[in-house]
Amino acid sequence: MVGGIRGADAGSNLRLCGWVHRRRDLGGLFFIDLRDRSGVLQVSVGPDWTEAESLALARGLGAEDVLEVEGEISFRPPEARNPEMATGEVEMKAVRMRLLNRAVTPAIPVFRSPEEELPSEDLRLRHRVLDLRRQEMQRNLRLRHELVLEVRNYLSGLGFVEVETPILTKPTPEGARDYLVPSRNHPGEFFALPQSPQLYKQLLMAAGMDRYFQIARCFRDEDLRADRQPEFTQIDLEASFIQPADLFGWMEGLMAALGRVAGVDVQAPFPRIPYAEIMESYGSDRPDLRYSLRIQDWTRVLEGLEFRVLQAAVAGGGRIRGLLLEGGGGLSRKDLEGLEGVAKKAGAPGLLWVKRAEEGGSGPLARFMEEVTYEALGLRPGDAALVAAGPDRVTSPALGAVRVPALRALGRGPERGAAWLWVTDFPIFEVEEGGRLAATHHPFVHPHAEDEGLLETDPLATRGQAYDLVYNGVEFGSGSVRNHRPEVQRTILRHLGLSHGEIDRKFGFLLEGLASGTPPHGGIALGMDRVVKEFVGAPSLRDVIAFPKTTAARALFEGAPILLSDEELRELHLRRLGPGDGSVDTEDGGIQGPGTP
C-alpha cells in the first residue's frame, strides 16, 4: 500500500501498484504521484536510476493509467520534502515500471485542486468509478464497512443471530408503494420487494429465534429526498421476552461502539422523553436537542389581550404558545419574515412576534403589550418572542420548524456536539385527511400497558410501546414492542379500515404465526445509510452508497430502469400501456447513462 510508506521504509526495495494520480514532467526528470486506496506516494523517474524503457514509458503516462513500479524507497533531498503529504519525506526511485492498463482521459477528474468545485452530481453518478476513486468516497465506504462490521460483532456478542429474509415477498396493502416483480410461471401474479423485513422478523420470533438481526436491504417506491433512497439498508433486529428498556440499553451500547469507530461522541444513557412531552416542548418528534430552546405555553398571559387573532384561537379551543429568544431584538425584519415563511411552510397561517425595547416594543403584538405582560412572559429589553396561536396540531409543527432557524438567525451555534434522544410512547394511530385512522409507525405496535383498555373505546388516545432514536435532529430509527396476541392485532387492523376478510387474506400468515404461541417480542430498525452519513459528515446519502439512485430514482451509471421489448414483456404476461413502442434498442445498455429517452 503506497499511502503507508514512511521514512522507516527507506532502503527497502519494493514493487508497488496503483494509479497515476498526477504526473510532473521536468524534461529529463519525471515525478509521478502514485495512488491507491491508502493514499499517494511520489515516484521519481530519472535517467540515472530508471531503465531507459521505463523512462520512455513515463513520458507518455496519463492520469489514471494503472502502473506497477519497482524501485527503492529513499529519503528525498531535504529541500524537496513535502510536509503536507503523509508520505512526503520519502519517494520511490523507480528502477522499472510496467503499464498494467491504459486509461482514457478521465471524463471527470479524480484529482481536484483545493478551490475547485466537485463535478455535477449528474456526472459523478454517470462516471461513478472515477468518482469513487476520490479519497473522500473511499474513506466513506471503508468507514461504512467498519461500522457494519462493528454492528455484526456487537450484536453477535449479545447473542443476536443474523438471518436472511426473502427479497421476493408478498405485496403489502399498507404503507409505501411496493416495487413489484412479475412472476413468469404464475401469469398475472406478482412478488413485491420488501419495504422492511418486519413481518418476517416477527415470524422468526414466533419460530423461537429469540434474538434476530439483519443488515437488511429495503425497497420503497416513493418520491425521494436528500435523505431518502428507493433502496436502503437497515440494521434490523428483534428479540423475544424483552422490555423497551432492554432494547434502549443495547442500542445505546451499539451507538457507543459505532461512535468509537467513527470518532463520534456518544454519552449513554440517552434521555427518554414521551412523545407528548417532546411535541409540547419542541414541536417535532425529532427535535435537534443540540439546541435547548423550548416552546412555552403563554395562553394565560396573552389570552386577555385585545387581539382578535389570539382571542379567536383560544375560543376555538387552541392555545397561545411561543419561543422566547434572548437577545432576539437583533432579528431583522427580513429574518422575521423568513421565519414566518418557515412557519407557514409548516402549516401555520402566520407567525406573530414582539421585541421588547428599553421602553415599549415593536412587532405585531407590541401595541397590546404592557410592562406586566412582558414581565409575565419573561421578556427583558433586547429580547424577542415568537408567538403562534391555534390548535396544537398547527402551532407545534410551526414553532418546531422555527426553533432552530431562529437561533441560527441570531448567530447561535449548537450548544453541544451531539444530542441523542429516545422519543417514547408514540400514539398508535393518527388521523388522515378525511378522518380515516392510519398507523403512526406501523400496524404492529403493541399498546402501552396503561392504555390497553382504550384500544376499543378511544383508539386515537392509545399510546403504543413505540420509540424513535434521534441524533442531532435526524431520525436514526424506530421500533416498538409488537402485538403477540392475534386478537389485539386484529383490532388494530380493523381500526385501520380492513375488513375481516382483508385481514385474513393479507395478514393471515402473520396471525397464524401469532396464534401458534408467539412470545412477547419487540425490536427496532435503524437506517444504516443515515447513521453512516451523519457519522462521516457527508452532505448526502449518495455519498455513502456506492451506486445510488438519482432524485428521480434512476441509476445513471448502469442506465436503469430501461424499457423492455414486447417479447420480453410477453414472457412475463405483461402488456405495455405507457410510452415506448416495443422497438427497444437493446444495443444501448451502455455505461454512458440512461439508455432510453
Place this chain on the structure above:
RNA sequence: GGGGCUGUAGCUCAGUUUGGUUAGAGUGCCGGUCUGUCACACCGGAGGCCGCGGGUUCGAGUCCCGUCAGCCCCGCCA
C-alpha cells in the same frame, strides 16, 4: 402530482439583468522547452448543437412557450 434552482469547451465557471462584430477564463487535452517538482514553470495549439424542440425578432447563449436531465422542497415515505 406540485413548486424552486441549475444546464455555456472533457471538467469548474463568467457572459443572460439591458438581444447586436469572431462566445471568454481557469483547469484538463495535444505539441514544444525544462534534472528536484509536488496545483511544477514557460511557449504554442486544438477544442462549443450555449441541454433539446418550437416561437418572437432584421438579429436569440440572452426574451417567450414547451420539453428533458440533475439537485432542493411540498405532497408521499405504515
